[in-house]
Amino acid sequence: MPKIIVEVMPKADLLDPAGKAVANALQRKGHSEVTNVRIGKRIELHYANTPTEADLQAAKQIAADFLSNGVIEDVVNVIVEN
Amino acid sequence: MPKIIVEVMPKADLLDPAGKAVANALQRKGHSEVTNVRIGKRIELHYANTPTEADLQAAKQIAADFLSNGVIEDVVNVIVEN
Numbered sequence: 001m002p003k004i005i006v007e008v009m010p011k012a013d014l015l016d017p018a019g020k021a022v023a024n025a026l027q028r029k030g031h032s033e034v035t036n037v038r039i040g041k042r043i044e045l046h047y048a049n050t051p052t053e054a055d056l057q058a059a060k061q062i063a064a065d066f067l068s069n070g071v072i073e074d075v076v077n078v079i080v081e082n
Numbered sequence: 083m084p085k086i087i088v089e090v091m092p093k094a095d096l097l098d099p100a101g102k103a104v105a106n107a108l109q110r111k112g113h114s115e116v117t118n119v120r121i122g123k124r125i126e127l128h129y130a131n132t133p134t135e136a137d138l139q140a141a142k143q144i145a146a147d148f149l150s151n152g153v154i155e156d157v158v159n160v161i162v163e164n
Contacts, residue, residue, distance in 0.1 A: 007091065007124050008124075009124065012098075018162065019125075019126075022125075022148065022149070025148065026144065029148075031140065031144060031145070032146075033129060033133075033140070034127045034128065034129065035128045035130050036127075036131060037125065037126065037127055038124070038125070038126045038128070039123060039125050039126075040124045040125075040126070041090050041121060041122070041123065041124060041126075042090075042091065042121075042122045042123060042124040043101075043104075043119065043120070043121050043122070044101075044116045044119065044120045044121075044122070045119055046116065046117045046118040046119065047116065047117060048117050049114060049132065051115075055115055056151070058115070061117075062108065062113060065160055066104065066107065067104070068109065069122070075164075076087040080116075
């Protein structure tokens, strides 16, 4: 099924307590190579047909308007996946 | 900063109420081209140095053991991003 993938992450200068908790757990379990963890969202928009360039532009608008909170999050990627 | 990105999605045959709510909202707002929405997680593991092949293998294990619930979620991607 054709999809557009939208990736949203908490802004870099914001605390991410859930990510921090996972990072601490990995340290305790011996994975000292992982210095930090951040947890964001991966949102799949499904389409009946292969998304057009217009669909991609609309998806970028949707990502900014509906799928992310610009105060605390960044949209890091909007890509077509067939 | 070198990262490994882990992408986790709800299994295809599972209901995703949050995704469904977003899909319905998009329909109401006139984005009828989007037939469905599913919401998963995008997890960044940060590393001090460029991850090695061993780090990638460890990350795949971490993704399966810590970052996803195999009963309801699939790990769809584990990739190095420099």
